[in-house]
Amino acid sequence: MAHPVIQLKGVTRVYSPGSNQVWALRGINLEINRGEMVAIMGASGSGKSTLMHILGCLDRPSSGQYLFANQDVTRMTPDRLARVRNREIGFIFQSFNLLSHTPAWENVCLPMIYAGIPRPVMIRKAMAMLARVGLKGREEHLPNQLSGGQQQRVAIARALVNEPSIILADEPTGALDTRTSIEIMALLQQLHQEKGLTIVIVTHEPDIAAYCERLVRIRDGQIIEDRPVPEPRLAARELAALPVEED
Amino acid sequence: MDLYAALTVAWRGLLANKMRSILTMLGIIIGVAAVIIMISIGQGASAQVTSRIASMGSNLLMVMPAASFGAVRGAGGQVNSLTLDDARAIGELPLVQNVAPEARSQVTASFGSRTWTTTVNGTTAGLQAIKGWQMTAGAFFSNDDVDRAALVAVLGPTVVANLFPSGFNPIGASITLNNLQFTVIGVLPSQGGGFGGADQDDVIYIPITTAQRRFLGQGVVPNSVRMINVQAQDTTSLTAVQEEITSLLRQRHHLGANQDDDFRIQNMTAVLDTVAAATGSMTLLLAGIAAVSLLVGGIGIMNIMLVSVTERTREIGIRMAVGATRGAILTQFLVEAMILSLVGGLIGVAGGIIGSKVVAMLAKWPTVLNPMAILLAMGFAALVGIFFGYYPARKAANADPIEALRFE
């Protein structure tokens, strides 16, 4: 039996800068179950980021219903939404969005600060999570002392540290080269397989979408295609087959 | 998020931009230091003035002539309602310990070829006891000298310095005052400057009887005196003495029930109160000026915090995306502002304490450090921090998470 984490019913989002109106989303119906790994594709301006912001409780629909774990998000207070973002959702951005001048481990601590986790526990967990994403020994590095791929790993560690029920990634490989992109996808696939983590990834690139199990395509704020991916590619295997690049 | 976490977050935020934090604090540091220094200067002045007045004796009264309907005026327009006999009658009152009338005139003193123009003050022997003078040399004249209208003089240190060669012992010397020969029998201790810069040491005391006969013009009222110093037995009997003197003088001056007093009685406590009020308002004025600089420091905090909030919009967006509530953001920025103003306040207190000591040393002006003033300045600094930190903090907390994340 499927357990939907996310249920969208007729969700719209209208931006009204000045007098004109922009319909970024025009009636989205979408269900995502626990343990799925979904890719959302679409042209630039089709409304992917808008949809992700609504899924991530950073924004609210203009109309329609959004149930997160069977709870109506549209009726939640801002503080309740902040709590959902803190405990239930892990966000990964294209531009990493790490705090500058702040070491990697403290960036990972950020969600735990707002969860009220005692400091010793917090530090222990942050270190463990950084080791998990392959950044052992880089804990004290500042974001500008890390490569793009390493920064995204810090961001993934931050997204995972409060054990959320879903990871939302808006073009997580958009700023990375091909090899690093595959490495990040391998990490996400591993988390998905080992822990049954629910993951939603927005991407431009069909190659990245091919690592997911389900593909949702949107155009002009509407879903035009929603189908399973028959044989998802395995990033870890491809990585092993890749020739080692010379520096 | 508990207080400790809020403090760490705010502290890290301040450390991330040390120079800006320090410059922001500077306004508060200067403001708090200025308040403390100004108040300590004001209170130092007040303490000095008060102690000087108190040293004149708190059981003293001064009876002075006052204008009233029908009062007799002298040639200079001054009122001549008090006489030597009034002074003697006051001296008979039971609660009065000492009484000393004063009558003064300008004279030219000379010794050999040296001359010096000064004030000659006629009084009685009681003045020495009232002023508590320990003579530098010789003795004050006695009541016997007063009764005989003896030609003896007691000199203030300034007169001695100007009339005699240095090292010369003036006791027993013969000087002339307006061509009249006097024998010097004593030298007064130095009393320092009076109010308004008058030199209290530039004076010659002679028996009042001598003064009235030889120097004071033939006034309309014979035996008139300028004022009468009265020493009560103790401070508690001051009011009673004042009442006794009033009824005695009214009776002696034949004043009817519907006539005003032709004299007034001043006691040192009243003078003290007036001076205390004056120096108090001076302190308040100084503190007010300093408080304005503290206010300017507060506006500085608001200014920098506003810039900081705009600069850190993206940080605010990130924090909100990972679960910070509006309250948590508000707390963070408010705590940052408060740390700035409190740390700035503490440094300012240290600076103020050192500054007031330096002022005391360099300007030779006594300063009094008041713990209340320090607390006040600190409290005001904290208040300024909260007040001027609140608006920027609220601006940060009300940011839209998505727009904040997009901010470049």
Ligand SMILES: Nc1ncnc2c1ncn2[C@@H]1O[C@H](COP(=O)(O)OP(=O)(O)OP(=O)(O)O)[C@@H](O)[C@H]1O
């Ligand atoms: N804050 C806003 N105000 C007005 N219009 C907006 C705003 N945000 C997005 N839009 C509009 O909504 C539409 C969808 O934008 P969105 O960012 O969701 O697209 P996207 O699919 O993520 O594009 P991309 O692939 O380029 O990131 C666009 O037409 C965009 O101009």
Ligand SMILES: [Mg+2]
């Ligand atoms: Mg987008």
